[in-house]
Amino acid sequence: MLTFVATVRDLSHKGLGVVDHPDGRTFFVRGTWPGDEAEFEISLASRKYDEARLVRLVVPSKDRTEVICAHRGYLPGQCGGCPWMLADYHSQLHFKRKRLVHALEKRRVSSSVTVPNVMPSPKVLGYRNRVQLKTDGSRLGYVSEGSSVFAPVDDCVIMNETLRGLFHDLRSTLPRDDWSPTGGHRWSFLDLDDESTLEKIVLNKRRPFRQGNSEQNDVMRRWIREKFSALPAHFPVIDLFCGSGNFTEVLSELGFTNILAVEVQGTALEALTQARFPGVRILPLDMTKKGVWATIARSQPHAKALLLDPPREGLEKRRGLFKYLDNLEVIYYISCEIDTFSRDAADFLKHGWQLQEVTPIDLFPHTPHVEVLSVFTRR
Numbered sequence: 001m002l003t004f005v006a007t008v009r010d011l012s013h014k015g016l017g018v019v020d021h022p023d024g025r026t027f028f029v030r031g032t033w034p035g036d037e038a039e040f041e042i043s044l045a046s047r048k049y050d051e052a053r054l055v056r057l058v059v060p061s062k063d064r065t066e067v068i069c070a071h072r073g074y075l076p077g078q079c080g081g082c083p084w085m086l087a088d089y090h091s092q093l094h095f096k097r098k099r100l101v102h103a104l105e106k107r108r109v110s111s112s113v114t115v116p117n118v119m120p121s122p123k124v125l126g127y128r129n130r131v132q133l134k135t136d137g138s139r140l141g142y143v144s145e146g147s148s149v150f151a152p153v154d155d156c157v158i159m160n161e162t163l164r165g166l167f168h169d170l171r172s173t174l175p176r177d178d179w180s181p182t183g184g185h186r187w188s189f190l191d192l193d194d195e196s197t198l199e200k201i202v203l204n205k206r207r208p209f210r211q212g213n214s215e216q217n218d219v220m221r222r223w224i225r226e227k228f229s230a231l232p233a234h235f236p237v238i239d240l241f242c243g244s245g246n247f248t249e250v251l252s253e254l255g256f257t258n259i260l261a262v263e264v265q266g267t268a269l270e271a272l273t274q275a276r277f278p279g280v281r282i283l284p285l286d287m288t289k290k291g292v293w294a295t296i297a298r299s300q301p302h303a304k305a306l307l308l309d310p311p312r313e314g315l316e317k318r319r320g321l322f323k324y325l326d327n328l329e330v331i332y333y334i335s336c337e338i339d340t341f342s343r344d345a346a347d348f349l350k351h352g353w354q355l356q357e358v359t360p361i362d363l364f365p366h367t368p369h370v371e372v373l374s375v376f377t378r379r
């Protein structure tokens with residue numbers, strides 16, 4: 001092992017500290033922040049771009065702050081869920097915006113827009129309304145960063161009050177033999193949200209998707225309300241990746257009479273069906289399959305507006321959109337992953353669309369994630 005002292009000059013694309021070795025190599029270091037002067041360790045086999053390990057801080061960055069979670073860390077068995085908790089929130093937001101700007105520039109899609117500051121989360125602790133926990137039958141926890149090692153926790157400060165209460169109630173019911181992992185698995189999972197009750201928690205059963213930060217979800221719903229209220233209510237609309245109808249409900253409330261809501265997940269479709277939002281038709285469809293756009297176009301041939309809120313993978317199948325939806329005037333793309341968003345945006349631009357607006361919003365403080373609300377119109 002070799003060590004060297006350097007100052008972290010930036011954050012990498014994945015949110016790790018970037019340091020330059022005196023010999024010209026570049027290293028990425030977990031648990032560091034720009035401005036940290038520190039000693040780092042590398043192995044003899046380290047390559048030109050590689051990970052290094054923080055040995056000790058010499059002078060901490062002025063943007064560092066106290067980490068208030070005892071479980072957070074980078075070693076196997078420690079929780080990797082809040083890697084940016086070491087930094088002051090203002091600095092986190094600065095680097096979230098920088099990640100987005102960089103991703104858009106790399107794909108050359110940013111020339112038509114100015115990226116505003118990231119809209120902060122009203123709560124930086126106690127904001128999460130849902131989590132996926134792991135359990136080995138006697139403990140609850142998460143998984144360590146970059147590994148599949150179980151990381152037991154006895155508390156989690158980012159859960160909102162209700163969820164945290166449920167977590168502690170659940171913890172007091174352990175150990176449970178029937179929750180021990182089976183079939184070679186190291187843990188079972190539990191989808192928990194602040195609308196669950198102890199009796200309703202089911203092992204290894206996914207609950208429908210839900211935006212994880214309720215306050216910021218209200219902001220997103222308001223954004224959609226504002227955008228769609230500028231459109232005529234007779235416009236045929238597609239709400240793609242609609243989940244259990246979080247945004248569909250807003251469109252329906254605005255009086256849109258012809259909304260096609262598309263989703264694949266069973267429990268989300270059940271909830272959507274039960275909601276019976278006026279003006280909504282449901283199309284169960286797996287968007288990774290061939291020919292999906294032809295199917296959508298058959299159900300909504302004159303679509304004028306598309307609302308798109310895909311999972312991290314983004315809009316993997318896009319070609320049919322350009323081929324089949326000739327009447328489309330506007331696309332509202334809500335994204336939770338800037339790489340796939342930038343990739344899709346670049347493709348939209350290639351097919352005659354232009355990016356009108358991007359609004360970054362923070363749903364997950366203490367992580368590198370950025371949610372993007374965007375508008376595309378025909379060029």
Ligand SMILES: C[S@@+](CC[C@H](N)C(=O)[O-])C[C@H]1O[C@@H](n2cnc3c(N)ncnc32)[C@H](O)[C@@H]1O
Pocket residue numbers: 209210211241242243244245246247262263264265268285286287288309310311336
């Ligand atoms: C980011 S969530 C958005 C849900 C909804 N708009 C909301 O705000 O709650 C993405 C949704 O896409 C759905 N989804 C994931 N993969 C899909 C696929 N291949 N085809 C259709 N829907 C999919 C998920 O089940 C999830 O409900």
